[in-house]
Amino acid sequence: MAFSRILQILCATAADSRPLPEKKPAAAPLGTGRPNVVACHDCDLLNRLPAGTGATLVCARCGAVLRKHRTNSIDRSLALALAALIFFIVSNSFPFLAMKSGGFIQETTLLTGVRELWEQELYGLSSLVLLTCVLVPLAQITGLLYILAPLKWAAGPAPHAVRVFRLVQEVAPWGMMEVFMLGILVALVKLGKMATIIPGISVFSFGVLIFVMAAAFSSLDPPLLWDRLDLRR
Amino acid sequence: MNKRPATARKLGLLSCHDCYLLVEAPPAHDHCRCPRCGAALHQRKPNSLHRTWALVCAAIILYIPANVLPITITSALGTRQADTILSGVIYFMKSGSWEIAAVIFIASVFVPFAKLVLLVFMLLSVHFRSAWRPRDRTALYRLTEMVGRWSMVDIYVVTILVALVKLGAVATIEAGPAAVYFAAVVVITMFAAESFDPRLIWDVIEEDI
Numbered sequence: 001m002a003f004s005r006i007l008q009i010l011c012a013t014a015a016d017s018r019p020l021p022e023k024k025p026a027a028a029p030l031g032t033g034r035p036n037v038v039a040c041h042d043c044d045l046l047n048r049l050p051a052g053t054g055a056t057l058v059c060a061r062c063g064a065v066l067r068k069h070r071t072n073s074i075d076r077s078l079a080l081a082l083a084a085l086i087f088f089i090v091s092n093s094f095p096f097l098a099m100k101s102g103g104f105i106q107e108t109t110l111l112t113g114v115r116e117l118w119e120q121e122l123y124g125l126s127s128l129v130l131l132t133c134v135l136v137p138l139a140q141i142t143g144l145l146y147i148l149a150p151l152k153w154a155a156g157p158a159p160h161a162v163r164v165f166r167l168v169q170e171v172a173p174w175g176m177m178e179v180f181m182l183g184i185l186v187a188l189v190k191l192g193k194m195a196t197i198i199p200g201i202s203v204f205s206f207g208v209l210i211f212v213m214a215a216a217f218s219s220l221d222p223p224l225l226w227d228r229l230d231l232r233r
Numbered sequence: 234m235n236k237r238p239a240t241a242r243k244l245g246l247l248s249c250h251d252c253y254l255l256v257e258a259p260p261a262h263d264h265c266r267c268p269r270c271g272a273a274l275h276q277r278k279p280n281s282l283h284r285t286w287a288l289v290c291a292a293i294i295l296y297i298p299a300n301v302l303p304i305t306i307t308s309a310l311g312t313r314q315a316d317t318i319l320s321g322v323i324y325f326m327k328s329g330s331w332e333i334a335a336v337i338f339i340a341s342v343f344v345p346f347a348k349l350v351l352l353v354f355m356l357l358s359v360h361f362r363s364a365w366r367p368r369d370r371t372a373l374y375r376l377t378e379m380v381g382r383w384s385m386v387d388i389y390v391v392t393i394l395v396a397l398v399k400l401g402a403v404a405t406i407e408a409g410p411a412a413v414y415f416a417a418v419v420v421i422t423m424f425a426a427e428s429f430d431p432r433l434i435w436d437v438i439e440e441d442i
């Protein structure tokens with residue numbers, strides 16, 4: 001499901017540059033008639049949006065969180081996404097962990113494990129680690145910057161910003177940097193008994209990156225963004 | 234009959250899966266797109282039950298080799314030692330690091346197993362049109378979707394070990410065949426959780442009122 005939808009979004013982006021509303025006019029939007037109603041994504045119940053902006057909307061039937069208000073959403077997410085990009089670059093350019101045992105020092109970067117798995121002919125595993133720890137986070141960060149920067153500094157949204165945002169939402173479950181961090185802790189304990197492990201700059205920067213990314217996404221306000229990026233404008 | 238709650242489906246509306254815009258459903262069952270974000274519109278995730286069943290069955294089958302075969306093979310000073318996920322947990326318990334043993338056990342054994350059990354339970358409950366505590370089942374679904382990613386931790390431990398322990402003649406660690414099966418279980422159960430549509434839990438109840 002997720003994979004096919006990511007493919008769909010990508011193909012659509014590559015194949016046509018025409019605006020979508022002209023192509024498929026079949027669906028009539030409800031925007032004008034009932035702009036203050038939203039359907040719950042978990043149980044389909046229609047919920048009325050609160051009049052004020054400061055409130056959180058929770059589905060009356062199943063308890064799903066439907067709306068959460070964020071102040072200064074675009075500025076904050078943009079600043080955090082920029083910070084995330086810097087930490088991402090640092091995490092990928094400095095040594096990650098080094099192991100000292102006897103006279104040997106084995107130094108690694110974030111990508112060493114990916115390369116080692118590839119050399120052991122475990123291509124799928126290697127790609128999975130590369131995807132979840134490097135490519136998806138990178139796509140999320142650059143995607144956010146691509147969407148937010150023009151909204152902040154230019155007059156209107158960037159071309160294809162809507163598809164980029166859909167893609168960013170679609171790949172989100174596959175970014176697993178925090179799980180990787182837990183993996184590092186486990187590996188440290190496991191190897192701590194037979195060798196000295198020296199954490200590099202990358203590990204710390206990676207740790208910060210996880211928090212900055214989480215903050216960037218939690219300060220994001222999707223309903224506001226969808227409104228600003230609306231294809232009908 | 235008039236006790237039915239006002240859902241988007243009842244009023245003939247489609248809620249966009251990507252931007253949650255409410256759109257009037259077109260009369261014919263043809264493929265249409267969200268006017269706001271361009272995503273394909275569906276009333277429910279397409280083929281949700283079949284897809285989820287297929288993925289769950291595949292994951293159950295792969296869960297067996299993932300736990301039986303070795304996940305790492307350590308060669309040190311001429312000896313080779315193969316470790317399964319469970320023997321790794323036992324090793325940590327014996328060597329006193331019970332917190333690490335607990336992390337690996339929960340992430341690698343308990344979470345995938347619980348996730349499969351819960352998905353089967355939710356599929357069966359929709360199949361038998363159960364009216365039992367739909368709110369709790371929806372919450373369970375959200376939990377299933379959220380915790381799955383943490384199972385990847387063992388894959389990452391293997392990746393880091395493989396990268397670090399390459400001390401030539403002294404010791405090397407290789408990834409075993411279970412690593413591939415285990416990664417497949419994690420990825421497939423994530424797809425399974427995503428293809429299940431929790432609104433089906435409520436649909437069958439509304440249809441039976």
Ligand SMILES: [Zn+2]
Binds near residue numbers: 042043063
């Ligand atoms: Zn709900």
Ligand SMILES: [Zn+2]
Binds near residue numbers: 271
């Ligand atoms: Zn939409």
